[in-house]
Amino acid sequence: MTLQVKALGRRFGEKQVLQQVDFSVGKGEIVSLLGTSGCGKSTVLRALAGLDSDYEGKISIPSDQRVGFIFQEPRLLPWKTVLANATFGLKGDRKENEEKARRYLELVGLKEAEKLYPRELSGGMAQRAAIARALVTEPDILLLDEPFSALDAFTKMQLQELLLKIWETFGTTIILVTHDIDEALYLSDRVLLLQGRPSTLAKDLKIALTRPRSRGSAALGKWKEDILDLLEGKEQTYDYSLVTEIGQKA
Amino acid sequence: MWKKLRTHPVLLGSLLPIVLLAAWEILSRAGVIPAYQLPAPSAILSTIITYLQDGSLQDHVLLTVYRLFVGFIIGTIAAILLGTLVGYSELAERFFDPLIQAFRSIPSLAWVPLFILWMGIGETSKVTLIAVGVFFPVYLNIVDGIRGVDRKLIEVGRMYGLDGVALVRRIILPASLPSFLTGLRSGLGLGWMFVVAAEIMGASQGLGYLLILGQNTYAPDVIIASIFLFALLGKLTDWVLKIIQKRSLHWQDTALAK
Numbered sequence: 001m002t003l004q005v006k007a008l009g010r011r012f013g014e015k016q017v018l019q020q021v022d023f024s025v026g027k028g029e030i031v032s033l034l035g036t037s038g039c040g041k042s043t044v045l046r047a048l049a050g051l052d053s054d055y056e057g058k059i060s061i062p063s064d065q066r067v068g069f070i071f072q073e074p075r076l077l078p079w080k081t082v083l084a085n086a087t088f089g090l091k092g093d094r095k096e097n098e099e100k101a102r103r104y105l106e107l108v109g110l111k112e113a114e115k116l117y118p119r120e121l122s123g124g125m126a127q128r129a130a131i132a133r134a135l136v137t138e139p140d141i142l143l144l145d146e147p148f149s150a151l152d153a154f155t156k157m158q159l160q161e162l163l164l165k166i167w168e169t170f171g172t173t174i175i176l177v178t179h180d181i182d183e184a185l186y187l188s189d190r191v192l193l194l195q196g197r198p199s200t201l202a203k204d205l206k207i208a209l210t211r212p213r214s215r216g217s218a219a220l221g222k223w224k225e226d227i228l229d230l231l232e233g234k235e236q237t238y239d240y241s242l243v244t245e246i247g248q249k250a
Numbered sequence: 251m252w253k254k255l256r257t258h259p260v261l262l263g264s265l266l267p268i269v270l271l272a273a274w275e276i277l278s279r280a281g282v283i284p285a286y287q288l289p290a291p292s293a294i295l296s297t298i299i300t301y302l303q304d305g306s307l308q309d310h311v312l313l314t315v316y317r318l319f320v321g322f323i324i325g326t327i328a329a330i331l332l333g334t335l336v337g338y339s340e341l342a343e344r345f346f347d348p349l350i351q352a353f354r355s356i357p358s359l360a361w362v363p364l365f366i367l368w369m370g371i372g373e374t375s376k377v378t379l380i381a382v383g384v385f386f387p388v389y390l391n392i393v394d395g396i397r398g399v400d401r402k403l404i405e406v407g408r409m410y411g412l413d414g415v416a417l418v419r420r421i422i423l424p425a426s427l428p429s430f431l432t433g434l435r436s437g438l439g440l441g442w443m444f445v446v447a448a449e450i451m452g453a454s455q456g457l458g459y460l461l462i463l464g465q466n467t468y469a470p471d472v473i474i475a476s477i478f479l480f481a482l483l484g485k486l487t488d489w490v491l492k493i494i495q496k497r498s499l500h501w502q503d504t505a506l507a508k
């Protein structure tokens with residue numbers, strides 16, 4: 001297990017947002033975190049990243065694992081150009097870093113934009129620059145908070161492919177927060193469903209489909225239907241042949 | 251003609267000063283304003299030229315600018331060191347800030363007698379006074395700037411393994427640069443005020459000395475000439491800072507950025 005979460009809870013003042021969230025993620029797994037807006041997905045990710053330490057419960061990540069984070073917003077440093085932002089997380093020789101950063105900028109389609117400042121970027125460009133900044137550091141564990149939600153359908157697809165390519169190359173462990181059920185199903189080995197007030201882990205679903213998956217396939221369509229039902233609370237329509245209960249894998 | 255006047259960047263703004271200056275010149279020459287109270291602009295200009303020709307004006311200006319510069323640098327450095335520390339560390343804030351705030355509530359000119367008592371009327375007391383004047387606006391703006399740094403950017407720094415000095419250097423200082431530069435500009439403004447005060451309290455050279463000289467020799471032209479030079483120099487130095495500010499903040503996404 002690369003990452004383990006035990007009885008994770010978080011309260012803000014009076015309001016208990018998360019309670020008793022348990023899950024673990026194996027090395028090289030892609031896991032999506034799904035749930036309605038405001039249910040605490042970002043909160044889970046911030047705790048995993050070590051940005052928030054006021055949680056209850058226990059999170060363990062081996063200390064040799066370098067963690068990368070792609071935030072819900074671009075968070076580029078406004079005083080640096082796109083290229084300088086992309087090299088921000090790299091250490092060592094500047095020339096080499098810039099070469100490497102340029103490769104990743106090209107992969108996210110920002111080759112032409114390296115000299116621009118953040119104020120000169122569109123929302124989607126800024127988000128892609130932020131994605132390049134995180135990917136270039138080649139982290140062992142990559143946490144992504146709705147990374148593609150600001151992008152058009154086509155760019156989104158390209159970047160999903162990029163994510164899979166990086167996963168194949170480096171065996172990155174990926175935890176992805178998303179609103180997009182199609183995205184979760186297309187990318188993930190498992191989908192975790194956060195539900196309730198306070199949120200708990202309602203389902204831990206293993207998406208036992210081989211890769212490469214085809215978008216819009218019947219199998220994914222079936223899954224999507226089932227997950228939508230689950231989100232609505234219509235448990236009974238669920239095809240339990242595909243489901244495993246919390247914490248177990250099929 | 252009217253359209254050009256309306257749209258030209260300086261034309262409209264310089265109209266009133268020119269008219270007033272002309273009226274002043276005419277009224278002075280006609281003897282309506284007595285010359286021993288307010289000499290004509292041309293008389294003031296010729297005073298400046300006389301001082302320029304015998305080289306004494308250059309010495310006065312240089313010495314004043316030199317005092318200002320040294321005081322400004324010392325005040326700024328002290329403000330950067332303390333401001334960064336207090337802005338960044340809550341512990342340092344609780345330790346230093348109450349004292350600094352207490353000192354801030356002393357009108358800085360009230361220090362003058364004490365400084366003279368301690369350091370005499372030489373350069374040290376003058377430079378100290380200027381440094382004290384410059385310190386506060388710069389300090390306050392640095393502390394404010396650091397406090398105001400977006401938590402989200404600090405988190406980016408932490409995600410990439412920065413903390414302590416590295417975090418200050420790579421995220422906090424650049425992010426608070428706008429506020430720091432605003433502080434520098436108001437610090438410089440106060441610096442000019444204090445250089446006048448310092449030179450009035452006793453100097454044998456400098457623009458402020460010319461003010462006193464003019465007063466003691468009943469020479470309003472000398473007083474107005476040095477007031478004019480103070481204004482000119484103040485504007486000039488502010489302009490330099492403004493250019494630096496514009497250059498180093500070109501990345502800012504503000505309504506005024508082009």
Ligand SMILES: Nc1ncnc2c1ncn2[C@@H]1O[C@H](COP(=O)(O)OP(=O)(O)OP(=O)(O)O)[C@@H](O)[C@H]1O
Nearest residue numbers: 012017035036037038039040041042043044072179
């Ligand atoms: N710093 C904070 N202080 C107070 N409440 C907070 C704070 N951060 C989050 N919350 C609350 O915790 C809850 C979960 O927030 P979180 O940002 O994790 O939601 P989310 O699932 O990521 O939502 P979205 O999908 O809209 O991004 C929200 O109700 C929010 O009001």
Ligand SMILES: [Mg+2]
Nearest residue numbers: 041042072145
């Ligand atoms: Mg969120």
